[in-house]
Amino acid sequence: MNFKETKKQLRKKLIQERENLSKLDWKNNSQKICKNLQNYPLFQQSKTILAYFSIRQEPDLTYLFSTNHNWGFPRCVKKSLIWHFWQPQDPLIPGKYGIVEPSANAPILSHETVDLILVPAVACDYNGYRLGYGGGFYDRLLNSPQWSSIPTVGIIFEFALLPQLPCEPWDQQLQAICTENNIISICT
Numbered sequence: 001m002n003f004k005e006t007k008k009q010l011r012k013k014l015i016q017e018r019e020n021l022s023k024l025d026w027k028n029n030s031q032k033i034c035k036n037l038q039n040y041p042l043f044q045q046s047k048t049i050l051a052y053f054s055i056r057q058e059p060d061l062t063y064l065f066s067t068n069h070n071w072g073f074p075r076c077v078k079k080s081l082i083w084h085f086w087q088p089q090d091p092l093i094p095g096k097y098g099i100v101e102p103s104a105n106a107p108i109l110s111h112e113t114v115d116l117i118l119v120p121a122v123a124c125d126y127n128g129y130r131l132g133y134g135g136g137f138y139d140r141l142l143n144s145p146q147w148s149s150i151p152t153v154g155i156i157f158e159f160a161l162l163p164q165l166p167c168e169p170w171d172q173q174l175q176a177i178c179t180e181n182n183i184i185s186i187c188t
């Protein structure tokens, strides 16, 4: 089986497993992830943080969005992510793939102001490689020179932390991975 097929099957299995979590486990484990992030020095020191709005029972980070940081969220525009400043009272608009997005009029966040990126993932491995939904949005972002030096933390539930994922030339290692159990730093 080739890489593409292997990744596709793995993605399907892990998304299924995540969607099978009970609502209670999903909520409790999401809350633990938020707590672990709040205790993480890099998070505490970051003024501006990029995050995501959860779909398909991804870890829900909503609790953090009213904490004292500047928060940025993406709009999917063609094959890229455009990042906007967003606060809880601001509108959210249904975007691609059923993910809500800030308004196109919300202030744009330039890479210079961003201190930390919380990266959604279907799975991550011990080396900091990630498997996403296959759109390549974060692969492209993290490969572009302006964004590649910003620290990244992959956000997953513990069951999706695997010893080794299939790795392709464009995959960039994350700096850390946060689960409901702990945050592990990746040695590079």
Ligand SMILES: Nc1nc2c(c(=O)[nH]1)N(C=O)[C@@H](CNc1ccc(C(=O)N[C@@H](CCC(=O)O)C(=O)O)cc1)CN2
Residues within 6 Å of the ligand: 052, 053, 054, 055, 058, 074, 076, 081, 097, 099, 120, 121, 132, 133, 134, 135, 136, 137, 138
């Ligand atoms: N919450 C959240 N927001 C996010 C991401 C994410 O992983 N999680 N993204 C992370 O990049 C971007 C959106 N990326 C996505 C890419 C593909 C699909 C998707 O549903 N794809 C189809 C099949 C596509 C194919 O195989 O060609 C599917 O899975 O049915 C969803 C989101 C930006 N926002």
Ligand SMILES: Nc1ncnc2c1ncn2[C@@H]1O[C@H](COP(=O)(O)OP(=O)(O)OP(=O)(O)O)[C@@H](O)[C@H]1O
Residues within 6 Å of the ligand: 007, 130, 131, 132, 133, 134, 135, 136, 137, 138, 139, 140, 143, 168, 170
């Ligand atoms: N730097 C890049 N420039 C152009 N295309 C890229 C780049 N990185 C990845 N791609 C393309 O994007 C797709 C990403 O596939 P892959 O299975 O690695 O996605 P993923 O990591 O699961 O998804 P995502 O980043 O959306 O969460 C591939 O088809 C690949 O050719």
